[in-house]
Amino acid sequence: MYAKLILIISISFLAFSDKPDKISYARFQSAFTRLEVPISLLNYNEIFIVHVGYCASTNYCGDNLIQYISHCANRHCLVIYDQQDPKFEEQLTTIDGIEMRFVERHFLKTHNVFSVYNIHIKCKRVKYLY
Amino acid sequence: MRGAFEKLNGMLSIVSFILVPIFLIMCGSNSDVEQLNAEPDSSIFIPLVDTGLTFSTSYFEIQKRPGNHNYQLLNSTISGDSTILNFYNKEENCIDSYNLRSGNYVSRMQGIIPKEEFQTVKTTFPNEDTCYFVEESSWFIRLHRGGLDTIDYLNKKIRDQKLAVEQFRMGSSFELISDSLFFFPLHVDPYSKGLVRMYNYPMTAMYNINSGELKTLGLKYPELYDKCNYGLLRPITQVYPPEKIVYNPNARGEIWEYNLTSGSIQIHDLRSRYQLKEIEPLTFKSTPRTKDMLMKHADLSGEYTHLVWDPYRNVYYRFFKHFRPEKKENGFYTTYMDDVISVIVASENFEIIGEFMLPEPCSFIYFAYPTPDGLIINNGSLFGEENNQINVRKINFDYID
Numbered sequence: 001m002y003a004k005l006i007l008i009i010s011i012s013f014l015a016f017s018d019k020p021d022k023i024s025y026a027r028f029q030s031a032f033t034r035l036e037v038p039i040s041l042l043n044y045n046e047i048f049i050v051h052v053g054y055c056a057s058t059n060y061c062g063d064n065l066i067q068y069i070s071h072c073a074n075r076h077c078l079v080i081y082d083q084q085d086p087k088f089e090e091q092l093t094t095i096d097g098i099e100m101r102f103v104e105r106h107f108l109k110t111h112n113v114f115s116v117y118n119i120h121i122k123c124k125r126v127k128y129l130y
Numbered sequence: 131m132r133g134a135f136e137k138l139n140g141m142l143s144i145v146s147f148i149l150v151p152i153f154l155i156m157c158g159s160n161s162d163v164e165q166l167n168a169e170p171d172s173s174i175f176i177p178l179v180d181t182g183l184t185f186s187t188s189y190f191e192i193q194k195r196p197g198n199h200n201y202q203l204l205n206s207t208i209s210g211d212s213t214i215l216n217f218y219n220k221e222e223n224c225i226d227s228y229n230l231r232s233g234n235y236v237s238r239m240q241g242i243i244p245k246e247e248f249q250t251v252k253t254t255f256p257n258e259d260t261c262y263f264v265e266e267s268s269w270f271i272r273l274h275r276g277g278l279d280t281i282d283y284l285n286k287k288i289r290d291q292k293l294a295v296e297q298f299r300m301g302s303s304f305e306l307i308s309d310s311l312f313f314f315p316l317h318v319d320p321y322s323k324g325l326v327r328m329y330n331y332p333m334t335a336m337y338n339i340n341s342g343e344l345k346t347l348g349l350k351y352p353e354l355y356d357k358c359n360y361g362l363l364r365p366i367t368q369v370y371p372p373e374k375i376v377y378n379p380n381a382r383g384e385i386w387e388y389n390l391t392s393g394s395i396q397i398h399d400l401r402s403r404y405q406l407k408e409i410e411p412l413t414f415k416s417t418p419r420t421k422d423m424l425m426k427h428a429d430l431s432g433e434y435t436h437l438v439w440d441p442y443r444n445v446y447y448r449f450f451k452h453f454r455p456e457k458k459e460n461g462f463y464t465t466y467m468d469d470v471i472s473v474i475v476a477s478e479n480f481e482i483i484g485e486f487m488l489p490e491p492c493s494f495i496y497f498a499y500p501t502p503d504g505l506i507i508n509n510g511s512l513f514g515e516e517n518n519q520i521n522v523r524k525i526n527f528d529y530i531d
Contacts, residue, residue: 106465106467109463109465110462110463110464110465111462111463112463115422116421116422116425117421117422128419
Protein backbone atom coordinates (compact mmCIF):
# COMPACT_ATOMS: atom_id res chain seq x y z
CA MET A 1 0.00 0.00 0.00
CA TYR A 2 2.67 2.48 1.14
CA ALA A 3 5.03 1.31 -1.57
CA LYS A 4 2.37 2.07 -4.20
CA LEU A 5 1.72 5.48 -2.69
CA ILE A 6 5.43 6.34 -2.70
CA LEU A 7 5.71 5.13 -6.30
CA ILE A 8 2.78 7.30 -7.41
CA ILE A 9 4.15 10.34 -5.58
CA SER A 10 7.63 9.92 -7.03
CA ILE A 11 6.32 9.40 -10.58
CA SER A 12 4.12 12.49 -10.36
CA PHE A 13 7.03 14.47 -8.89
CA LEU A 14 9.28 13.43 -11.78
CA ALA A 15 6.57 14.25 -14.29
CA PHE A 16 6.05 17.76 -12.91
CA SER A 17 9.73 18.52 -12.39
CA ASP A 18 10.40 17.78 -16.08
CA LYS A 19 7.86 20.29 -17.42
CA PRO A 20 9.41 22.98 -19.58
CA ASP A 21 8.43 26.61 -19.21
CA LYS A 22 5.47 26.56 -21.61
CA ILE A 23 4.40 29.56 -23.62
CA SER A 24 0.70 29.96 -24.28
CA TYR A 25 -1.00 30.69 -27.60
CA ALA A 26 -2.36 33.96 -26.18
CA ARG A 27 1.15 35.18 -25.36
CA PHE A 28 2.34 34.49 -28.93
CA GLN A 29 -0.71 36.20 -30.38
CA SER A 30 -0.34 39.30 -28.28
CA ALA A 31 3.42 39.54 -28.93
CA PHE A 32 3.20 39.34 -32.72
CA THR A 33 0.52 42.03 -32.93
CA ARG A 34 3.15 44.44 -31.51
CA LEU A 35 5.44 44.09 -34.52
CA GLU A 36 5.81 47.10 -36.83
CA VAL A 37 3.95 45.07 -39.42
CA PRO A 38 1.74 43.00 -37.08
CA ILE A 39 1.05 39.33 -37.62
CA SER A 40 -2.35 37.93 -36.74
CA LEU A 41 -1.91 34.26 -36.00
CA LEU A 42 -5.63 33.69 -36.56
CA ASN A 43 -5.07 34.15 -40.30
CA TYR A 44 -3.01 30.98 -40.54
CA ASN A 45 -3.83 27.34 -39.98
CA GLU A 46 -0.30 26.34 -39.09
CA ILE A 47 2.47 28.50 -37.68
CA PHE A 48 6.07 27.49 -37.09
CA ILE A 49 8.54 29.46 -35.02
CA VAL A 50 11.97 28.28 -36.00
CA HIS A 51 15.23 29.09 -34.27
CA VAL A 52 17.72 28.38 -36.98
CA GLY A 53 20.72 28.55 -34.67
CA TYR A 54 19.24 26.39 -31.90
CA CYS A 55 18.32 22.77 -31.83
CA ALA A 56 17.08 20.66 -28.98
CA SER A 57 16.93 17.37 -30.81
CA THR A 58 18.02 15.87 -34.12
CA ASN A 59 14.41 14.89 -34.88
CA TYR A 60 13.35 18.40 -35.78
CA CYS A 61 16.53 19.96 -37.10
CA GLY A 62 17.89 20.62 -40.54
CA ASP A 63 16.35 18.54 -43.31
CA ASN A 64 13.91 16.84 -40.97
CA LEU A 65 12.48 20.20 -39.98
CA ILE A 66 12.21 21.33 -43.62
CA GLN A 67 10.35 18.11 -44.46
CA TYR A 68 8.09 18.50 -41.43
CA ILE A 69 7.16 22.05 -42.44
CA SER A 70 6.74 21.26 -46.15
CA HIS A 71 4.14 18.60 -45.30
CA CYS A 72 1.91 21.42 -44.04
CA ALA A 73 2.30 23.57 -47.16
CA ASN A 74 -1.26 22.99 -48.36
CA ARG A 75 -2.76 24.29 -45.12
CA HIS A 76 -1.84 28.04 -45.35
CA CYS A 77 1.24 27.99 -43.29
CA LEU A 78 3.45 30.74 -41.77
CA VAL A 79 7.08 30.23 -40.82
CA ILE A 80 8.53 32.79 -38.42
CA TYR A 81 12.30 32.55 -38.13
CA ASP A 82 14.79 34.54 -36.11
CA GLN A 83 18.04 34.14 -38.01
CA GLN A 84 18.60 34.90 -41.67
CA ASP A 85 20.32 31.86 -43.06
CA PRO A 86 20.16 31.37 -46.85
CA LYS A 87 20.50 27.59 -46.48
CA PHE A 88 17.28 27.50 -44.47
CA GLU A 89 15.36 30.22 -46.32
CA GLU A 90 16.03 28.98 -49.85
CA GLN A 91 14.52 25.58 -49.20
CA LEU A 92 11.20 26.92 -47.92
CA THR A 93 10.61 30.07 -49.99
CA THR A 94 10.31 27.94 -53.13
CA ILE A 95 7.38 25.94 -51.72
CA ASP A 96 3.88 27.28 -52.53
CA GLY A 97 1.58 27.78 -49.57
CA ILE A 98 4.35 28.69 -47.15
CA GLU A 99 4.72 32.30 -46.06
CA MET A 100 8.06 33.26 -44.52
CA ARG A 101 8.54 36.07 -42.02
CA PHE A 102 11.77 37.13 -40.33
CA VAL A 103 11.40 38.40 -36.75
CA GLU A 104 14.46 39.46 -34.79
CA ARG A 105 15.41 37.28 -31.85
CA HIS A 106 15.69 40.42 -29.73
CA PHE A 107 11.98 41.05 -30.28
CA LEU A 108 11.12 37.49 -29.21
CA LYS A 109 13.20 37.86 -26.08
CA THR A 110 11.87 41.26 -25.02
CA HIS A 111 8.31 39.94 -25.45
CA ASN A 112 9.07 36.74 -23.55
CA VAL A 113 8.18 34.36 -26.38
CA PHE A 114 11.68 33.11 -27.06
CA SER A 115 12.33 29.42 -26.71
CA VAL A 116 15.33 27.32 -27.69
CA TYR A 117 12.92 24.80 -29.19
CA ASN A 118 11.25 25.01 -32.57
CA ILE A 119 7.53 25.52 -32.10
CA HIS A 120 4.49 24.38 -34.06
CA ILE A 121 1.26 26.26 -33.41
CA LYS A 122 -1.83 24.60 -34.72
CA CYS A 123 -5.49 25.29 -33.89
CA LYS A 124 -4.52 27.41 -30.87
CA ARG A 125 -2.40 24.56 -29.57
CA VAL A 126 1.32 25.07 -29.04
CA LYS A 127 3.49 22.05 -29.69
CA TYR A 128 7.17 21.96 -28.81
CA LEU A 129 9.33 20.10 -31.33
CA TYR A 130 11.92 18.39 -29.15
CA MET B 131 22.36 -15.64 27.27
CA ARG B 132 19.99 -12.69 26.82
CA GLY B 133 21.97 -10.76 29.41
CA ALA B 134 25.19 -11.32 27.45
CA PHE B 135 23.55 -9.94 24.31
CA GLU B 136 22.32 -6.84 26.15
CA LYS B 137 25.83 -6.34 27.52
CA LEU B 138 27.33 -6.65 24.06
CA ASN B 139 24.75 -4.23 22.71
CA GLY B 140 25.54 -1.73 25.43
CA MET B 141 29.28 -2.01 24.77
CA LEU B 142 28.74 -1.49 21.05
CA SER B 143 26.73 1.66 21.62
CA ILE B 144 29.43 3.02 23.99
CA VAL B 145 32.15 2.25 21.42
CA SER B 146 30.12 3.88 18.65
CA PHE B 147 29.56 6.97 20.84
CA ILE B 148 33.34 7.30 21.17
CA LEU B 149 34.31 6.36 17.60
CA VAL B 150 31.77 8.45 15.67
CA PRO B 151 32.96 11.87 16.98
CA ILE B 152 36.61 10.82 16.40
CA PHE B 153 35.73 9.81 12.85
CA LEU B 154 33.89 13.09 12.28
CA ILE B 155 36.85 15.12 13.60
CA MET B 156 39.22 13.18 11.31
CA CYS B 157 36.99 13.84 8.32
CA GLY B 158 36.88 17.54 9.18
CA SER B 159 40.64 17.96 9.20
CA ASN B 160 40.86 18.58 5.46
CA SER B 161 39.39 22.06 5.70
CA ASP B 162 40.29 23.20 2.17
CA VAL B 163 38.49 20.35 0.49
CA GLU B 164 35.57 20.84 2.86
CA GLN B 165 35.40 24.52 1.99
CA LEU B 166 35.40 23.60 -1.69
CA ASN B 167 32.33 21.53 -0.98
CA ALA B 168 30.55 24.05 1.23
CA GLU B 169 27.03 24.63 -0.02
CA PRO B 170 25.97 28.23 -0.64
CA ASP B 171 23.88 30.00 1.96
CA SER B 172 21.46 32.70 1.06
CA SER B 173 22.89 35.35 3.38
CA ILE B 174 23.11 38.94 2.21
CA PHE B 175 26.61 40.29 1.65
CA ILE B 176 27.70 43.76 2.59
CA PRO B 177 29.43 45.63 -0.26
CA LEU B 178 33.12 46.37 0.13
CA VAL B 179 34.39 49.91 0.54
CA ASP B 180 35.59 51.50 -2.70
CA THR B 181 39.37 51.13 -2.88
CA GLY B 182 39.81 54.05 -5.25
CA LEU B 183 41.11 52.24 -8.31
CA THR B 184 41.25 54.70 -11.17
CA PHE B 185 41.24 53.65 -14.76
CA SER B 186 40.75 55.02 -18.23
CA THR B 187 39.22 53.36 -21.22
CA SER B 188 39.49 54.14 -24.87
CA TYR B 189 37.50 52.75 -27.74
CA PHE B 190 38.86 52.11 -31.19
CA GLU B 191 37.79 50.21 -34.24
CA ILE B 192 39.85 48.32 -36.74
CA GLN B 193 38.72 48.14 -40.34
CA LYS B 194 38.42 44.60 -41.59
CA ARG B 195 40.01 43.63 -44.86
CA PRO B 196 37.74 44.47 -47.82
CA GLY B 197 35.25 41.73 -48.46
CA ASN B 198 32.57 40.03 -46.43
CA HIS B 199 34.68 37.71 -44.30
CA ASN B 200 33.10 35.33 -41.88
CA TYR B 201 35.49 35.50 -38.93
CA GLN B 202 35.83 33.34 -35.85
CA LEU B 203 37.99 34.83 -33.12
CA LEU B 204 40.83 32.51 -32.18
CA ASN B 205 43.33 34.11 -29.85
CA SER B 206 45.91 36.84 -29.41
CA THR B 207 49.68 36.83 -29.73
CA ILE B 208 52.40 39.28 -28.83
CA SER B 209 54.67 40.45 -31.61
CA GLY B 210 57.38 42.85 -30.44
CA ASP B 211 55.51 45.59 -28.57
CA SER B 212 52.20 44.92 -30.25
CA THR B 213 49.33 42.58 -29.69
CA ILE B 214 48.00 40.66 -32.64
CA LEU B 215 44.39 39.44 -32.84
CA ASN B 216 43.96 36.26 -34.86
CA PHE B 217 40.78 35.24 -36.63
CA TYR B 218 39.89 32.14 -38.58
CA ASN B 219 38.57 33.29 -41.95
CA LYS B 220 35.90 30.71 -42.75
CA GLU B 221 35.37 31.87 -46.33
CA GLU B 222 39.00 31.68 -47.40
CA ASN B 223 40.06 28.96 -44.97
CA CYS B 224 43.02 30.80 -43.49
CA ILE B 225 44.02 32.76 -40.40
CA ASP B 226 43.91 36.57 -40.65
CA SER B 227 45.85 38.66 -38.13
CA TYR B 228 45.40 42.31 -37.09
CA ASN B 229 47.77 44.53 -35.14
CA LEU B 230 45.91 46.13 -32.23
CA ARG B 231 48.40 48.97 -31.76
CA SER B 232 48.45 50.19 -35.36
CA GLY B 233 44.98 48.92 -36.23
CA ASN B 234 46.32 47.40 -39.45
CA TYR B 235 45.79 44.08 -41.10
CA VAL B 236 49.08 42.23 -40.65
CA SER B 237 49.18 38.96 -42.44
CA ARG B 238 47.53 35.69 -43.12
CA MET B 239 48.55 32.14 -42.40
CA GLN B 240 47.50 29.66 -44.97
CA GLY B 241 47.67 25.94 -44.94
CA ILE B 242 45.54 23.02 -45.89
CA ILE B 243 43.16 23.45 -42.97
CA PRO B 244 40.36 20.92 -42.98
CA LYS B 245 37.39 23.25 -42.41
CA GLU B 246 35.63 21.03 -39.94
CA GLU B 247 38.67 21.19 -37.65
CA PHE B 248 37.82 24.74 -36.73
CA GLN B 249 34.29 24.09 -35.58
CA THR B 250 34.98 23.54 -31.90
CA VAL B 251 38.59 24.37 -31.73
CA LYS B 252 41.01 25.46 -29.05
CA THR B 253 44.00 27.31 -30.33
CA THR B 254 47.17 28.78 -29.01
CA PHE B 255 49.79 30.86 -30.77
CA PRO B 256 53.27 30.58 -29.27
CA ASN B 257 54.43 33.10 -31.84
CA GLU B 258 53.10 34.83 -34.92
CA ASP B 259 54.34 32.11 -37.24
CA THR B 260 52.84 29.09 -35.56
CA CYS B 261 49.42 28.04 -34.40
CA TYR B 262 48.56 24.90 -32.47
CA PHE B 263 45.02 23.72 -32.43
CA VAL B 264 43.04 20.84 -31.04
CA GLU B 265 39.58 19.78 -32.01
CA GLU B 266 37.17 17.77 -29.93
CA SER B 267 36.89 14.75 -32.17
CA SER B 268 40.12 15.05 -34.07
CA TRP B 269 43.82 15.62 -33.81
CA PHE B 270 46.33 17.87 -32.26
CA ILE B 271 47.78 19.85 -35.12
CA ARG B 272 50.48 22.43 -35.69
CA LEU B 273 49.94 24.97 -38.41
CA HIS B 274 52.91 27.04 -39.40
CA ARG B 275 53.94 29.16 -42.32
CA GLY B 276 55.50 26.17 -43.99
CA GLY B 277 52.42 23.96 -43.83
CA LEU B 278 50.51 21.71 -41.54
CA ASP B 279 51.72 18.91 -39.22
CA THR B 280 49.59 16.40 -37.48
CA ILE B 281 51.37 15.88 -34.21
CA ASP B 282 49.22 13.48 -32.31
CA TYR B 283 45.83 11.91 -32.00
CA LEU B 284 45.41 13.68 -28.71
CA ASN B 285 41.71 13.07 -28.39
CA LYS B 286 42.17 9.33 -28.72
CA LYS B 287 44.41 9.50 -25.67
CA ILE B 288 41.80 11.56 -23.86
CA ARG B 289 39.14 9.01 -24.72
CA ASP B 290 41.38 6.12 -23.69
CA GLN B 291 41.85 7.69 -20.29
CA LYS B 292 38.08 8.26 -20.10
CA LEU B 293 38.47 12.02 -20.06
CA ALA B 294 36.68 14.48 -22.29
CA VAL B 295 37.76 17.93 -23.36
CA GLU B 296 35.46 20.67 -22.24
CA GLN B 297 33.38 22.25 -24.95
CA PHE B 298 34.92 25.41 -26.28
CA ARG B 299 34.19 28.36 -24.07
CA MET B 300 35.81 31.76 -24.22
CA GLY B 301 36.95 31.66 -20.61
CA SER B 302 38.74 28.36 -21.10
CA SER B 303 42.32 28.39 -22.11
CA PHE B 304 44.65 26.07 -23.93
CA GLU B 305 48.09 27.30 -23.21
CA LEU B 306 51.66 26.56 -24.03
CA ILE B 307 53.40 26.72 -20.66
CA SER B 308 56.93 26.06 -21.87
CA ASP B 309 58.47 24.97 -25.19
CA SER B 310 56.77 21.61 -25.04
CA LEU B 311 54.09 21.64 -22.32
CA PHE B 312 50.44 22.45 -22.89
CA PHE B 313 47.86 22.89 -20.15
CA PHE B 314 44.18 22.69 -20.93
CA PRO B 315 40.92 22.19 -19.03
CA LEU B 316 39.11 18.88 -18.93
CA HIS B 317 35.46 18.35 -18.45
CA VAL B 318 33.55 15.18 -17.84
CA ASP B 319 30.16 15.43 -19.46
CA PRO B 320 27.65 14.59 -16.74
CA TYR B 321 25.17 13.34 -19.36
CA SER B 322 27.56 10.94 -21.05
CA LYS B 323 26.74 7.26 -20.82
CA GLY B 324 28.32 5.26 -18.06
CA LEU B 325 29.18 8.24 -15.89
CA VAL B 326 27.05 8.55 -12.82
CA ARG B 327 28.86 11.34 -11.07
CA MET B 328 31.13 14.01 -12.42
CA TYR B 329 32.93 14.91 -9.22
CA ASN B 330 36.27 13.43 -8.39
CA TYR B 331 37.39 13.70 -12.01
CA PRO B 332 40.43 15.87 -12.75
CA MET B 333 39.83 19.33 -14.18
CA THR B 334 43.20 19.96 -15.85
CA ALA B 335 45.42 18.04 -18.23
CA MET B 336 49.04 18.48 -19.23
CA TYR B 337 50.31 17.34 -22.61
CA ASN B 338 53.97 17.03 -23.50
CA ILE B 339 54.40 17.66 -27.19
CA ASN B 340 57.84 15.97 -27.30
CA SER B 341 57.11 12.77 -25.43
CA GLY B 342 53.41 12.56 -26.34
CA GLU B 343 52.59 12.04 -22.68
CA LEU B 344 49.19 13.14 -21.44
CA LYS B 345 48.55 13.33 -17.73
CA THR B 346 46.12 14.97 -15.40
CA LEU B 347 46.95 17.38 -12.63
CA GLY B 348 45.44 20.02 -10.40
CA LEU B 349 42.12 19.87 -8.62
CA LYS B 350 39.34 17.40 -9.09
CA TYR B 351 35.73 18.41 -9.52
CA PRO B 352 34.40 19.19 -6.06
CA GLU B 353 31.65 17.03 -4.68
CA LEU B 354 29.57 20.16 -4.26
CA TYR B 355 28.97 20.24 -8.00
CA ASP B 356 27.25 16.91 -7.76
CA LYS B 357 24.92 18.13 -5.01
CA CYS B 358 24.30 21.61 -6.41
CA ASN B 359 23.59 21.77 -10.10
CA TYR B 360 24.33 25.28 -11.32
CA GLY B 361 23.07 24.47 -14.81
CA LEU B 362 24.73 26.60 -17.46
CA LEU B 363 26.76 28.36 -14.77
CA ARG B 364 28.51 25.09 -13.94
CA PRO B 365 31.79 25.69 -15.82
CA ILE B 366 34.95 26.20 -13.86
CA THR B 367 37.40 28.14 -16.00
CA GLN B 368 41.10 28.17 -15.25
CA VAL B 369 44.27 30.19 -15.82
CA TYR B 370 47.89 29.11 -15.53
CA PRO B 371 50.24 31.60 -13.86
CA PRO B 372 53.75 30.23 -13.11
CA GLU B 373 53.76 27.28 -10.72
CA LYS B 374 50.02 27.34 -10.12
CA ILE B 375 46.60 26.78 -11.55
CA VAL B 376 43.86 29.18 -10.57
CA TYR B 377 40.29 27.95 -10.91
CA ASN B 378 37.38 30.30 -11.41
CA PRO B 379 34.08 28.63 -10.52
CA ASN B 380 31.62 30.72 -12.53
CA ALA B 381 28.88 30.40 -9.94
CA ARG B 382 30.93 30.97 -6.78
CA GLY B 383 32.36 34.04 -5.10
CA GLU B 384 35.70 32.47 -4.33
CA ILE B 385 38.54 31.21 -6.50
CA TRP B 386 40.70 28.15 -5.88
CA GLU B 387 44.48 28.36 -6.13
CA TYR B 388 46.33 25.10 -6.68
CA ASN B 389 50.08 25.16 -6.12
CA LEU B 390 51.78 22.85 -8.60
CA THR B 391 54.92 22.45 -6.48
CA SER B 392 53.39 21.69 -3.10
CA GLY B 393 50.03 20.37 -4.30
CA SER B 394 48.27 22.62 -1.76
CA ILE B 395 44.93 24.31 -2.27
CA GLN B 396 44.11 27.82 -1.12
CA ILE B 397 40.69 29.39 -1.32
CA HIS B 398 40.52 33.15 -1.81
CA ASP B 399 37.42 35.27 -1.56
CA LEU B 400 37.25 37.26 -4.78
CA ARG B 401 33.63 38.26 -4.60
CA SER B 402 32.23 41.26 -6.39
CA ARG B 403 30.94 44.02 -4.18
CA TYR B 404 27.91 44.08 -6.48
CA GLN B 405 27.03 40.50 -5.60
CA LEU B 406 24.49 41.00 -2.83
CA LYS B 407 23.19 37.44 -2.73
CA GLU B 408 24.45 33.95 -3.51
CA ILE B 409 24.06 32.45 -6.97
CA GLU B 410 21.48 29.75 -6.41
CA PRO B 411 21.71 26.26 -7.90
CA LEU B 412 18.87 24.93 -10.05
CA THR B 413 15.61 24.21 -8.29
CA PHE B 414 14.42 21.91 -11.09
CA LYS B 415 15.77 18.86 -12.83
CA SER B 416 18.07 19.60 -15.73
CA THR B 417 16.89 17.65 -18.78
CA PRO B 418 16.86 18.25 -22.52
CA ARG B 419 13.25 19.46 -22.08
CA THR B 420 14.06 22.16 -19.58
CA LYS B 421 16.55 24.09 -21.70
CA ASP B 422 14.43 27.25 -21.66
CA MET B 423 14.40 27.22 -17.88
CA LEU B 424 18.15 26.55 -17.81
CA MET B 425 18.78 29.54 -20.04
CA LYS B 426 16.52 31.74 -17.94
CA HIS B 427 18.33 30.70 -14.77
CA ALA B 428 21.70 31.48 -16.36
CA ASP B 429 20.49 34.77 -17.85
CA LEU B 430 19.07 36.22 -14.66
CA SER B 431 21.67 34.92 -12.20
CA GLY B 432 25.00 36.61 -11.73
CA GLU B 433 28.09 34.88 -13.11
CA TYR B 434 31.85 35.19 -12.84
CA THR B 435 32.35 34.79 -16.56
CA HIS B 436 36.12 35.20 -16.95
CA LEU B 437 39.30 35.17 -14.94
CA VAL B 438 42.34 36.67 -16.65
CA TRP B 439 45.90 36.70 -15.43
CA ASP B 440 47.92 39.70 -16.56
CA PRO B 441 51.60 38.70 -16.75
CA TYR B 442 52.71 42.29 -17.47
CA ARG B 443 51.35 43.70 -14.20
CA ASN B 444 51.04 40.43 -12.25
CA VAL B 445 47.40 41.02 -11.39
CA TYR B 446 44.15 39.15 -11.98
CA TYR B 447 40.96 40.46 -13.55
CA ARG B 448 37.73 38.73 -12.64
CA PHE B 449 34.64 39.65 -14.64
CA PHE B 450 31.27 39.57 -12.89
CA LYS B 451 28.00 39.68 -14.82
CA HIS B 452 25.48 41.20 -12.41
CA PHE B 453 22.11 39.76 -11.51
CA ARG B 454 19.58 40.96 -14.05
CA PRO B 455 15.92 41.77 -13.36
CA GLU B 456 13.45 39.87 -15.52
CA LYS B 457 11.68 43.02 -16.72
CA LYS B 458 12.64 46.59 -17.44
CA GLU B 459 10.74 49.59 -16.08
CA ASN B 460 8.87 49.93 -19.37
CA GLY B 461 7.47 46.42 -18.96
CA PHE B 462 9.57 44.71 -21.64
CA TYR B 463 11.64 41.68 -20.78
CA THR B 464 15.37 42.13 -20.47
CA THR B 465 17.93 40.49 -22.77
CA TYR B 466 21.66 39.93 -22.64
CA MET B 467 22.06 43.50 -23.99
CA ASP B 468 20.85 44.78 -20.61
CA ASP B 469 23.60 42.96 -18.75
CA VAL B 470 25.96 44.97 -16.59
CA ILE B 471 29.52 43.75 -16.07
CA SER B 472 32.08 44.81 -13.51
CA VAL B 473 35.73 43.84 -13.28
CA ILE B 474 37.47 43.02 -10.02
CA VAL B 475 41.21 43.70 -10.06
CA ALA B 476 43.22 41.58 -7.62
CA SER B 477 46.90 41.48 -6.74
CA GLU B 478 49.09 38.40 -7.18
CA ASN B 479 48.08 37.41 -3.61
CA PHE B 480 44.41 37.76 -4.54
CA GLU B 481 43.85 40.90 -2.50
CA ILE B 482 41.24 43.06 -4.16
CA ILE B 483 42.77 46.27 -5.51
CA GLY B 484 39.48 47.59 -6.76
CA GLU B 485 36.44 46.98 -8.89
CA PHE B 486 35.00 49.04 -11.71
CA MET B 487 32.02 48.95 -14.01
CA LEU B 488 32.45 48.44 -17.72
CA PRO B 489 30.84 51.11 -19.90
CA GLU B 490 27.43 50.51 -21.42
CA PRO B 491 28.21 48.82 -24.75
CA CYS B 492 30.22 46.14 -22.94
CA SER B 493 27.29 43.97 -21.92
CA PHE B 494 28.98 40.72 -22.92
CA ILE B 495 32.60 39.67 -23.20
CA TYR B 496 33.94 37.72 -26.15
CA PHE B 497 37.55 38.10 -25.17
CA ALA B 498 39.76 39.79 -22.61
CA TYR B 499 43.47 39.85 -23.37
CA PRO B 500 46.14 41.46 -21.21
CA THR B 501 48.66 43.33 -23.31
CA PRO B 502 51.58 45.66 -22.59
CA ASP B 503 49.23 48.52 -23.56
CA GLY B 504 46.46 47.54 -21.13
CA LEU B 505 43.56 45.13 -20.94
CA ILE B 506 41.88 44.65 -24.30
CA ILE B 507 38.23 43.62 -24.51
CA ASN B 508 35.55 43.68 -27.16
CA ASN B 509 33.37 46.78 -27.16
CA GLY B 510 29.89 45.31 -27.48
CA SER B 511 29.32 43.63 -30.81
CA LEU B 512 32.77 42.54 -32.00
CA PHE B 513 32.24 43.10 -35.71
CA GLY B 514 29.68 45.90 -35.71
CA GLU B 515 26.28 45.87 -37.38
CA GLU B 516 27.67 45.94 -40.90
CA ASN B 517 30.29 43.28 -40.18
CA ASN B 518 33.10 45.45 -41.55
CA GLN B 519 34.99 46.45 -38.41
CA ILE B 520 36.46 45.04 -35.21
CA ASN B 521 35.31 46.93 -32.11
CA VAL B 522 37.88 46.97 -29.34
CA ARG B 523 38.14 48.73 -25.99
CA LYS B 524 41.40 49.27 -24.15
CA ILE B 525 41.47 49.70 -20.37
CA ASN B 526 44.40 51.20 -18.47
CA PHE B 527 44.65 51.15 -14.71
CA ASP B 528 46.44 54.15 -13.25
CA TYR B 529 46.74 52.45 -9.87
CA ILE B 530 48.67 49.49 -11.26
CA ASP B 531 50.52 51.11 -14.12
